[in-house]
Amino acid sequence: MIDKFFKPKNVAIIGASANRKKLGNNILVNFKKNFKGKIYPVNINEKEIEGLRCYDSVKDIKEKVDLAVVVVPAKIANIVVSECSECDVKAVIIISAGYRESGSDGIILENHLKAIIKKDNVRVVGPNCIGVLDTYSGVDTIFSPYERMERPKEGGISVISQSGAFGTAFIDWCAEHRIGINRFVSFGNRADVGECDLINFFSKDRKTDLIILYIEGPKNGRELMDALKNTTRKKPVIVLKAGKSDKGAAAAASHTGSLAGSYKIFSSAMKQCGATEAKTLDELFDFTKVLSKLEPAKGNRVAIVTNGGGYGVLSADACIYAGLELAELSHKSVTAIKKAMPEFAGVHNPLDLIGDATEERFRVALENCIKDKNVDIVVVFVWALGTTLDSGIAETIINIARKSKKPVICGGVGSDYTKDILLALENAGIPTFPTPLRAMKAAKILYDYGKIRKL
Numbered sequence: 001m002i003d004k005f006f007k008p009k010n011v012a013i014i015g016a017s018a019n020r021k022k023l024g025n026n027i028l029v030n031f032k033k034n035f036k037g038k039i040y041p042v043n044i045n046e047k048e049i050e051g052l053r054c055y056d057s058v059k060d061i062k063e064k065v066d067l068a069v070v071v072v073p074a075k076i077a078n079i080v081v082s083e084c085s086e087c088d089v090k091a092v093i094i095i096s097a098g099y100r101e102s103g104s105d106g107i108i109l110e111n112h113l114k115a116i117i118k119k120d121n122v123r124v125v126g127p128n129c130i131g132v133l134d135t136y137s138g139v140d141t142i143f144s145p146y147e148r149m150e151r152p153k154e155g156g157i158s159v160i161s162q163s164g165a166f167g168t169a170f171i172d173w174c175a176e177h178r179i180g181i182n183r184f185v186s187f188g189n190r191a192d193v194g195e196c197d198l199i200n201f202f203s204k205d206r207k208t209d210l211i212i213l214y215i216e217g218p219k220n221g222r223e224l225m226d227a228l229k230n231t232t233r234k235k236p237v238i239v240l241k242a243g244k245s246d247k248g249a250a251a252a253a254s255h256t257g258s259l260a261g262s263y264k265i266f267s268s269a270m271k272q273c274g275a276t277e278a279k280t281l282d283e284l285f286d287f288t289k290v291l292s293k294l295e296p297a298k299g300n301r302v303a304i305v306t307n308g309g310g311y312g313v314l315s316a317d318a319c320i321y322a323g324l325e326l327a328e329l330s331h332k333s334v335t336a337i338k339k340a341m342p343e344f345a346g347v348h349n350p351l352d353l354i355g356d357a358t359e360e361r362f363r364v365a366l367e368n369c370i371k372d373k374n375v376d377i378v379v380v381f382v383w384a385l386g387t388t389l390d391s392g393i394a395e396t397i398i399n400i401a402r403k404s405k406k407p408v409i410c411g412g413v414g415s416d417y418t419k420d421i422l423l424a425l426e427n428a429g430i431p432t433f434p435t436p437l438r439a440m441k442a443a444k445i446l447y448d449y450g451k452i453r454k455l
Contacts, residue, residue, distance in 0.1 A: 001123050002193065002201045004091035006134040006183055008066030009037045012058050012089070014080050015071030015096075016041035018049045023095060024071040025049070026143040033146070034138030040065065058083050065089045069131065069141050074098030074106065077127065078113050085120035093141055094126035100189050101128055110191055117192045129188025130164030133171065135181050136207070142168055142184075155180015156209030157292055158202045160195055162187060162216050163242070170212070173285065178427060179292055182207045194219045196227045203231035210292050211237040212284070213275075218266070225273050232274035236291045236449050239270055240278045274452040276445055282438065289431035290442040294407040296450030299376035301327035302443060303369040304350035307357035308383030311411075312350035315381055315436040322440035324447065326350070327375045333368040340364040356388045359396045366397065370404045377443050378404075381436065382412040384421055391417075394424035401430050407446050411439045 011031060017024035024043070028050055031039050039052055040061050046054040055061055058068060058080070068084045070077050070092060077096045084092050099110040110127070117124050125131060131141030135154045142149065149168060152175040161167025164186035171184050182205070185198055195215055202208040211231065218224045231237055244263040270277045276291070278284035302324050304315045319326055326349050329337075334347045340361050341347060345354055351369070353361050362380075369378050382393060401408035410425050411433040412418045422432040433439040 001090050002197060004066050004123075005093065005125060005132050005185070005193075006139060007137050008091065008139065010040065010063060010065060011035065011037065011067045011069060011139070012040040012042055012055075012061060012065045013069045013071065014042040014058060016043050016046075016049050016054065017071075018043075018046055023143040026145060027069060027071060027095070027141050028052075030140040030142065030146070031138070034140060036138050037066075038063070058087050058089065061087070066091065067139070068092045070094045070096060070126075072096060074109050074127065078109065078116060081113065081116050081122065081124065082120065085116070085122045090122055092122055092124045093129070093131045094124060094191075095129060095131055095141060095143070096126070097128040099127045099191070110189060113191050124192040125185060126188045127191060130168055130186040132186075133181070133184040135183070144168055150175035152179065152181035154182070155292070156182055156207060157212060157288070158182045158198075158205065158208040158210075159184040159212045159214075160187070160198045160202075161185070161212075161214040162190070162195070163214060164188065166214050166242075170214070170284070174288075177289070179288065190219055196220065196223045199224075199227040199231055199237065203227075203234060209235055210288070211235065212288060213237060213239045215239065215241055216243045221266075221269065225269055228270070228273035228275045232452055236276055236452075237274075238276045238278055238284060238287050238291065240281070240284045241266055241270075276449060283441065286431075286433060286438050286442045287445050290407070290409065290446055291449065293429050293431050294409075294446060295405070296453055297377050297407050297443070297446040298450055300324045300444070300447045301374060301376045302440070303327045303329065303372065303375040303378050304381070305353065305362070305365050305369060305378060306350065306381040306383065307353040307355060307362070307386070307389065308381060309352045309354075311381035311383060311436065312352045315379060315440065316350050318436040318440040319379075321437065322444040324377070324440060324444055327372070329369070330372050330374050333372045336368045337365050355383065355386050357386075358388050359390075359393050362393060363396050363400065366400045366408075370400065370406055370408070376406060377446065378406060378408045379436075379439055379443060380408065380410045381439075382410065382418070382421060384412060384414055384418045391421055391424070394421045394428075397425060398428040398430065402428075407443065409433070409439050409443055411436065
């Protein structure tokens with residue numbers, strides 16, 4: 001039944017509005033852009049909205065409705081859900097706020113909603129949520145206009161978020177970084193459909209390669225652990241937990257009515273389940289990049305390649321700090337690389353190609369590091385400010401990385417010239433990072449998930 005939220009043949013938007021400043025209009029307009037099925041606006045005060053015939057009630061729609069999106073005040077929303085059930089609508093998204101998160105009256109309303117759901121066998125996402133985005137079917141209940149929030153391209157990531165604001169900001173970031181999204185669900189107060197339902201669903205979804213979970217407080221800790229254990233050996237799950245501190249937990253309670261619980265227990269449980277925990281927003285972004293673009297690493301031995309000596313030293317420190325090892329290059333690799341280096345230069349890991357490095361020197365170094373049986377991961381930091389290296393270095397790295405079965409991660413720091421090189425790498429599917437530590441922590445995630453896949 002959860003499939004109806006993503007691939008309905010038609011949708012009724014209950015609370016659709018002709019007012020361009022209201023959510024009911026934004027949602028209708030967004031559906032019209034990409035949704036491939038029929039759209040039925042419902043508003044008793046309108047005859048037509050955005051060129052579509054408007055209905056007084058879901059009961060007036062002759063065709064059986066697959067999905068209903070509810071954008072009316074909470075006091076009316078429960079009545080609407082009952083009407084949807086009478087019409088055999090099995091999937092309902094309640095955007096409306098004013099439930100548990102708003103206090104005692106809202107708790108009563110939400111308990112009434114749960115009673116309706118249980119009695120009428122209807123599945124509900126929400127209330128107090130932004131809802132669902134499916135980049136393939138065009139389902140889009142996100143009420144942010146396209147000019148304010150870019151929608152990502154089609155891809156293999158499915159995002160589950162208790163917070164609509166965080167979730168939409170994250171997928172907007174994905175769009176900016178050309179990272180494809182499959183499906184996004186903001187479940188809000190979780191009166192019915194929650195994180196466990198969605199993890200179990202996405203674990204079997206062929207279009208989902210990576211699952212992202214933002215959560216403030218799990219509904220059922222044991223059920224969440226079971227769902228994660230059953231999923232992480234098949235595909236990675238990155239979890240960002242909010243409400244780690246006492247103050248954060250209090251904020252979570254007023255946001256979605258969640259009890260955040262003990263963070264230490266939660267973090268330990270994530271390790272047991274094989275989930276990848278991102279402890280900060282930067283880590284979430286970085287881990288998403290590597291797990292969505294690269295295969296897991298078979299080991300933890302890193303070869304560092306750079307034309308900036310300082311980068312090499314910092315990267316070596318970061319490698320050890322992140323829990324990885326510096327690879328010991330084979331005699332064969334060292335001999336081959338020496339031929340491309342000045343006579344005075346030493347060849348060891350980290351591999352400093354020196355400030356006058358050319359694309360050819362990079363090519364020889366990278367090809368040999370990738371061939372080396374002692375190397376599991378290659379991390380490249382480009383210093384683009386010298387005169388011997390031009391923007392063609394990006395193409396050199398791309399051509400080598402595409403042929404490699406080992407992960408290749410890149411980085412660099414600088415203004416527009418450096419950024420253009422890094423952008424070319426990103427567009428080719430090579431993750432880049434602004435600091436050695438962030439690059440190495442991302443590399444460690446590839447190693448960690450590689451171990452989970454072997455279990």
